[in-house]
Amino acid sequence: MKSECNCDWKGQHEVKVEYDSIEKCPKCNKAISPERLHAIVIEKDKGYWFYVSDFCSACKSVIITEYRLEADGRDRFDRIHRFNNSEFINSAPIIFQEEKFDEMIKKISSQFVKIYNQSLQAEKMGLDEIAGLGYRKSVEFLIKDFAIYENPDKVEEIKNTWMKVCIEKYIKNEQIKVLAERSDWIGNDEAHYIRKQENRDITDMKKFIKAMVYFIGMTLITEDAESMENKNNRG
Ligand SMILES: [Zn+2]
Missing domain, CATH: 1.20.120 (Four Helix Bundle (Hemerythrin (Met), subunit A))
Incomplete structure (x- = not known):
């Protein structure tokens, strides 16, 4: 599901992030409409990363999802103000369910x-x-x-x-x-x-x-x- 969120950027200004929010909870595997709790953008390893925490109402858990971002919008002061391209990396926690065999x-x-x-x-x-x-x-x-x-x-x-x-x-x-x-x-x-x-x-x-x-x-x-x-x- 396409989502959008405004994040604080280094305490200076706001950036807008477009991302695909998770549709399935990694913990209980149920389809969810995540309730966003918090989101941050950080700069590390020569790139930009987006972390969003969601609440799964099915299993009452907080899910953290990580995305890699590409900056593609700059304002007139040449400051990043938009991230349109986000790549899903992973969601946690993952509870592993074994495949059952006869x-x-x-x-x-x-x-x-x-x-x-x-x-x-x-x-x-x-x-x-x-x-x-x-x-x-x-x-x-x-x-x-x-x-x-x-x-x-x-x-x-x-x-x-x-x-x-x-x-x-x-x-x-x-x-x-x-x-x-x-x-x-x-x-x-x-x-x-x-x-x-x-x-x-x-x-x-x-x-x-x-x-x-x-x-x-x-x-x-x-x-x-x-x-x-x-x-x-x-x-
Ligand atoms: Zn869940």
């Missing part, structure tokens, strides 16, 4: 669940490069642990093989195979200097991970159903 997935790969959630936390904190590496690692654990579950006699081989080989050799379900392979392509981009899949990023990888989790879950349920003994023909 018990079946946790049982097969507790490491996947742990690494995925650490990556999600990094992403929420704006550490997108680290998050990308984390998601890549989570895919490797999910696929290898699932492969081990399906091929219990090949534990050492699967642990020591490349992801690419593991997918080709030990993943039978075609959907999981495609999703794992494509996630691996994006994952390699997150780990290497040169990006090959230019139009793909961790948003795609996360979608693929969700779909893999779904198909792995369905496979496990189907295998459980198949393990039933037919007792209908008795007697």
Whole structure:
């Protein structure tokens, strides 16, 4: 939401700041119409910064949001009097909510669940490069642990093989195979200097991970159903 506010500038005069106020509270994740409590503009690190505190009436918390500013209006004394360009940096406090996974997935790969959630936390904190590496690692654990579950006699081989080989050799379900392979392509981009899949990023990888989790879950349920003994023909 476009907002505007007048701030005191070094105790000398007022400056007008245009900015996009937050629409979601970072703490409770509810959509909010923030009530502005206070705002300041400061000069530091060779730039201009804007801090605004808002009140979230849903969780009764004070939220501080930081913006980077570019001065683009000066008065006849050559003093800054307007900031039209503001870039949102972050809002705090952030309360991190873990992604919940089914018990079946946790049982097969507790490491996947742990690494995925650490990556999600990094992403929420704006550490997108680290998050990308984390998601890549989570895919490797999910696929290898699932492969081990399906091929219990090949534990050492699967642990020591490349992801690419593991997918080709030990993943039978075609959907999981495609999703794992494509996630691996994006994952390699997150780990290497040169990006090959230019139009793909961790948003795609996360979608693929969700779909893999779904198909792995369905496979496990189907295998459980198949393990039933037919007792209908008795007697
Ligand atoms: Zn809130």
